[in-house]
Amino acid sequence: MNVAQILDDATTQIAAALGLDKRVARLEARVLASHGWAVETAWLIAHDTDALSDKQIAAFQSLLLLRLEGQPIAYLIGTREFYGRPFLVTPDVLIPRPDTELLVELALERIPPDRSMDILDLGTGSGCIAITLALERPLARITAADRSTAALAVAHRNAEHLGARVEFMTSNWFAAFSGRKFDLIVSNPPYVAAADPHLIRGDVRFEPLSALTAGQDGLDDLRQLTRSAREHLQVGGTLLMEHSYDQAEAVQGLLRTHGINDAYGWADLAGVSRVSGGKLSE
Numbered sequence: 001m002n003v004a005q006i007l008d009d010a011t012t013q014i015a016a017a018l019g020l021d022k023r024v025a026r027l028e029a030r031v032l033a034s035h036g037w038a039v040e041t042a043w044l045i046a047h048d049t050d051a052l053s054d055k056q057i058a059a060f061q062s063l064l065l066l067r068l069e070g071q072p073i074a075y076l077i078g079t080r081e082f083y084g085r086p087f088l089v090t091p092d093v094l095i096p097r098p099d100t101e102l103l104v105e106l107a108l109e110r111i112p113p114d115r116s117m118d119i120l121d122l123g124t125g126s127g128c129i130a131i132t133l134a135l136e137r138p139l140a141r142i143t144a145a146d147r148s149t150a151a152l153a154v155a156h157r158n159a160e161h162l163g164a165r166v167e168f169m170t171s172n173w174f175a176a177f178s179g180r181k182f183d184l185i186v187s188n189p190p191y192v193a194a195a196d197p198h199l200i201r202g203d204v205r206f207e208p209l210s211a212l213t214a215g216q217d218g219l220d221d222l223r224q225l226t227r228s229a230r231e232h233l234q235v236g237g238t239l240l241m242e243h244s245y246d247q248a249e250a251v252q253g254l255l256r257t258h259g260i261n262d263a264y265g266w267a268d269l270a271g272v273s274r275v276s277g278g279k280l281s282e
């Protein structure tokens with residue numbers, strides 16, 4: 001079997017098993033092959049008539065089988081790009097999503113590049129938010145917390161690989177931060193409703209449920225965050241939280257209830273409000 005044949009065959013299988021478009025399935029087949037054979041995707045095109053060794057075929061087939069079972073590509077190749085940088089990911093962490101780049105943009109708009117500021121990222125997972133902020137704003141003092149030590153181990157490795165200075169702490173939301181205040185608090189907490197039907201389809205089936213779901217209405221963790229945020233914000237400080245497409249009103253209500261003024265929502269490129277936050281003005 002040569003390179004083109006194995007990729008064609010895999011494309012057909014991926015498309016059929018996962019109900020994907022042929023074009024997407026072909027991209028996935030290439031990504032798996034380039035990972036399995038440690039070659040660039042350009043190599044695959046230049047070498048399409050090369051014959052493959054049994055070892056190469058076996059390496060590819062084992063990745064393909066896992067993908068056909070639905071395992072996310074990011075876990076199979078161990079990496080996912082976020083804000084232009086590669087992050088290591090394992091099944092201990094949520095796979096970084098492009099949606100979360102909105103939260104990062106909003107945070108960056110609030111962090112001056114020329115002075116230091118205290119920033120906290122709660123539920124950091126892979127560390128993609130905290131590490132991106134640290135690399136984009138080297139003067140900021142960034143603390144990132146997660147209650148999962150397995151997730152923190154991944155975040156640590158990412159910070160090391162990417163050369164970011166972040167202080168990591170084990171903490172269930174604000175638990176380990178008693179008495180500490182920050183200028184900016186950001187979070188992409190779990191916000192999916194426990195019975196949401198999309199949890200039984202696609203990549204999410206393989207992601208940590210503890211990073212995805214938050215009670216019956218998906219708001220349990222957002223409630224906890226907003227309830228304690230006031231104690232941990234400097235006057236003039238901002239809280240920014242990602243949430244689901246239908247939670248903006250509820251989250252902004254929570255912010256007002258808990259004394260975070262100027263509650264406001266920001267829309268993504270599709271015009272859907274996916275981040276809400278506010279400022280502690282007195």
Ligand code: GLN
Pocket residue numbers: 097099188189190191192204211212213
């Ligand atoms: N946006 C993700 C999803 O719907 C959920 C991420 C999260 O809960 N923080 O799959």
